[in-house]
Amino acid sequence: MPLSNVSIDGKRLLxxxxxxxxxxxxxxxxxxxxxxxxxxxxxxxxCERMREAGLTPEIDGVGNVxxxxxxxxxxxxxxxxxxxxxxxxxxxxxxxxxxxxxxxxAVGRGVDVISFADEEGxxxxxxxxxxxxxxxxxxxxxxxxxxxxxxxxxxxxxxxGLAGRRRVAFEPGRYKGYIEAHIExxxxxxxxxxxxxxxxxxxxxxxxxxxFEGVQNHAGTTRMAIRRDAGLAAVKLIxxxxxxFPTICAERTVWTVGRITLDPGAGSIIPGGxxxxxxxxxxxxxxxxxxxxxxxxxxxxADKGPCRVALHNVSRSTPSLMDAGFQDALExxxxxxxxxxxxxxxxxxxxxxxxxxxxxxxAMLFVPSIGGISxxxxxxxxxxxxxxxxxxxxxxxxxxxxx
Amino acid sequence: MPLSNVSIDGKRLLxxxxxxxxxxxxxxxxxxxxxxxxxxxxxxxxCERMREAGLTPEIDGVGNVxxxxxxxxxxxxxxxxxxxxxxxxxxxxxxxxxxxxxxxxAVGRGVDVISFADEEGxxxxxxxxxxxxxxxxxxxxxxxxxxxxxxxxxxxxxxxGLAGRRRVAFEPGRYKGYIEAHIExxxxxxxxxxxxxxxxxxxxxxxxxxxFEGVQNHAGTTRMAIRRDAGLAAVKLIxxxxxxFPTICAERTVWTVGRITLDPGAGSIIPGGxxxxxxxxxxxxxxxxxxxxxxxxxxxxADKGPCRVALHNVSRSTPSLMDAGFQDALExxxxxxxxxxxxxxxxxxxxxxxxxxxxxxxAMLFVPSIGGISxxxxxxxxxxxxxxxxxxxxxxxxxxxxx
Numbered sequence: 001m002p003l004s005n006v007s008i009d010g011k012r013l014l015x016x017x018x019x020x021x022x023x024x025x026x027x028x029x030x031x032x033x034x035x036x037x038x039x040x041x042x043x044x045x046x047c048e049r050m051r052e053a054g055l056t057p058e059i060d061g062v063g064n065v066x067x068x069x070x071x072x073x074x075x076x077x078x079x080x081x082x083x084x085x086x087x088x089x090x091x092x093x094x095x096x097x098x099x100x101x102x103x104x105x106a107v108g109r110g111v112d113v114i115s116f117a118d119e120e121g122x123x124x125x126x127x128x129x130x131x132x133x134x135x136x137x138x139x140x141x142x143x144x145x146x147x148x149x150x151x152x153x154x155x156x157x158x159x160x161g162l163a164g165r166r167r168v169a170f171e172p173g174r175y176k177g178y179i180e181a182h183i184e185x186x187x188x189x190x191x192x193x194x195x196x197x198x199x200x201x202x203x204x205x206x207x208x209x210x211x212f213e214g215v216q217n218h219a220g221t222t223r224m225a226i227r228r229d230a231g232l233a234a235v236k237l238i239x240x241x242x243x244x245f246p247t248i249c250a251e252r253t254v255w256t257v258g259r260i261t262l263d264p265g266a267g268s269i270i271p272g273g274x275x276x277x278x279x280x281x282x283x284x285x286x287x288x289x290x291x292x293x294x295x296x297x298x299x300x301x302a303d304k305g306p307c308r309v310a311l312h313n314v315s316r317s318t319p320s321l322m323d324a325g326f327q328d329a330l331e332x333x334x335x336x337x338x339x340x341x342x343x344x345x346x347x348x349x350x351x352x353x354x355x356x357x358x359x360x361x362x363a364m365l366f367v368p369s370i371g372g373i374s375x376x377x378x379x380x381x382x383x384x385x386x387x388x389x390x391x392x393x394x395x396x397x398x399x400x401x402x403x
Numbered sequence: 404m405p406l407s408n409v410s411i412d413g414k415r416l417l418x419x420x421x422x423x424x425x426x427x428x429x430x431x432x433x434x435x436x437x438x439x440x441x442x443x444x445x446x447x448x449x450c451e452r453m454r455e456a457g458l459t460p461e462i463d464g465v466g467n468v469x470x471x472x473x474x475x476x477x478x479x480x481x482x483x484x485x486x487x488x489x490x491x492x493x494x495x496x497x498x499x500x501x502x503x504x505x506x507x508x509a510v511g512r513g514v515d516v517i518s519f520a521d522e523e524g525x526x527x528x529x530x531x532x533x534x535x536x537x538x539x540x541x542x543x544x545x546x547x548x549x550x551x552x553x554x555x556x557x558x559x560x561x562x563x564g565l566a567g568r569r570r571v572a573f574e575p576g577r578y579k580g581y582i583e584a585h586i587e588x589x590x591x592x593x594x595x596x597x598x599x600x601x602x603x604x605x606x607x608x609x610x611x612x613x614x615f616e617g618v619q620n621h622a623g624t625t626r627m628a629i630r631r632d633a634g635l636a637a638v639k640l641i642x643x644x645x646x647x648f649p650t651i652c653a654e655r656t657v658w659t660v661g662r663i664t665l666d667p668g669a670g671s672i673i674p675g676g677x678x679x680x681x682x683x684x685x686x687x688x689x690x691x692x693x694x695x696x697x698x699x700x701x702x703x704x705a706d707k708g709p710c711r712v713a714l715h716n717v718s719r720s721t722p723s724l725m726d727a728g729f730q731d732a733l734e735x736x737x738x739x740x741x742x743x744x745x746x747x748x749x750x751x752x753x754x755x756x757x758x759x760x761x762x763x764x765x766a767m768l769f770v771p772s773i774g775g776i777s778x779x780x781x782x783x784x785x786x787x788x789x790x791x792x793x794x795x796x797x798x799x800x801x802x803x804x805x806x
Contacts, residue, residue: 184624185624186625187629205623218751218752218778219684220608220750221589221775221777222589222657223590223591224657224658229660232645235642235660242638254623256671256673257635257665258634258668258672260634260664262661265662266662267661267681268659268661269661270659271661279622348625349623349624372620
């Protein structure tokens, strides 16, 4: 099939992105928390842009902004999210929403655009995309609470003027699928000089708490031989993980100890308790199972020592496979505009696309992150790479709509 | 020299200890924070007991309670402290003060008794004994602050009615020396079935902060190969200490990681910073120097890795040697009343005696701690062991005064 000759307007795209950055500018980045005044103002501004592009906009009861095009025929849903982490980057999800808007303008018809609310999880875990696919209940809204300052999600929605609005649910059969652009948030593309990442899957995350129970005692009067030091048990387990995991992991598996807490945490007291916050990510469920089993083995071995060691599952998300046909379309478009400078890669971070993939074919396209920096105001992508990514996306969307 | 036939009154001693426990009883222990109402009431009660024993009591401007005997001739100072850690044991330092009182009564003359204020460090580091030897300035009082609830030491002294009182300073030449009894706070005596510990020295403590500087990044999108994980660097250093230190330590050396802090400490963020609170204790300065140098070596080695690692000295206290003649006297008395059931041992914990040793010959005697428990309300020593320890002390004091 010949590739479409659709052409995006790079200047218009960049102008919109620059304008969106003005809502909550912080240094060269943005501070635009979910449901804040500036976040709601940006959503209204997005509605105006959608209207200009011939879409009918709506801000729904959870803050999702959806712009629907008229007419029948094949249709795709494009988007991402526009609120930010605190004092974070100007692109992140904003890139994907503005790509959607620009592709809608360039392709002309068959494109709906969405900005999912609170992908960054200020109030809950993916409330926008989960609400859209029917996996976020009223009780989930009731339970939502701002993790930084404690406001309930209900209060925040009321303050934002969204109380009582209907929540938009996806319409089965309306779309061929969902495609989301995002910055890579890592340095894989930059380190290889490549321009486009075609996401094969969004990783699953297995998150754990590991607890250690020893005996708290005086750090001066308790001989080394009789200590049951919960902190030392934690250190030994983490060192054992560090020794074993590289020998059994897959190429892209990552694992992280994010927090270590010793109880009571005083210089002159042997810790009687310890807790380790640990997670493993991989795009392959089989790899996650293998690593999880290895972790269980290490914990069981550690439990034979002087402290009681226990593994607690916190959450297990399943890797989300991206649609193969969409990947092929994105790859053909990438090869046309950035020949040899694209790769297929998993997404190590979570995205709204992992929820959309439960109800329709979904795909993601990445553009390079300068220095791999993410969730920091200095996050950036070159204007050239931003424009190139959108052109690749528009070309792939035109092909998908025509196929 | 024949041993004295001095004999203590065990029932009187135990009755006084039981009575003192009533000031702030918590379960079978005591909650008697420095300068609290109940602490000040207990100090007044101690003054009454001193008066009954023929001593002239005084509560000074830092809360020290000293009871002085009349007359000339050889003289010793006996004591310890009577405030407690929060919700802690009934004996701890109270044992040493009540031993002093009972020995003063049994021996008849030549014994002054002291209860040093705040050995447990609610407001500062050994303010009572340091004030007494002239090593605690008015500026030190100004800087004192309750570590649990923030009240300044000045405020607390005023509330306790001590503002403006003179601070008692030791009188050079008045004493042959200072002798302090205390519970062992470990399980060395219990584990060998012995009854009396004769302290050879009080350990020095070398305390450190070790800091790790890596690069904070996203735990999903940052490949393992390029991570600079400050938490992992901390874990590896602690594991290296755990491997090396047992090969270079002395018999009684102890070392402790009391706290590990990862920054920012979130499950999905690779820690960009870490801090480890570490200490080494030994009774031999040479051992402390050797261990400290080994630590410096491990830190320098760690600093060659992906994170910057730095060692910060927090404090270095010098081991305090106990007087050899006093140790001999205590050992002879112990052999008479507990033949074969005594040992010489270092003190792993700090005590007022480490400060007194700077200005006069000093010594310490330990009695067994049941289960080695200390700084907990369940701390205990059998009545029989309490009485035995005091009889040994009285006999040694009589010999020292007669020599």
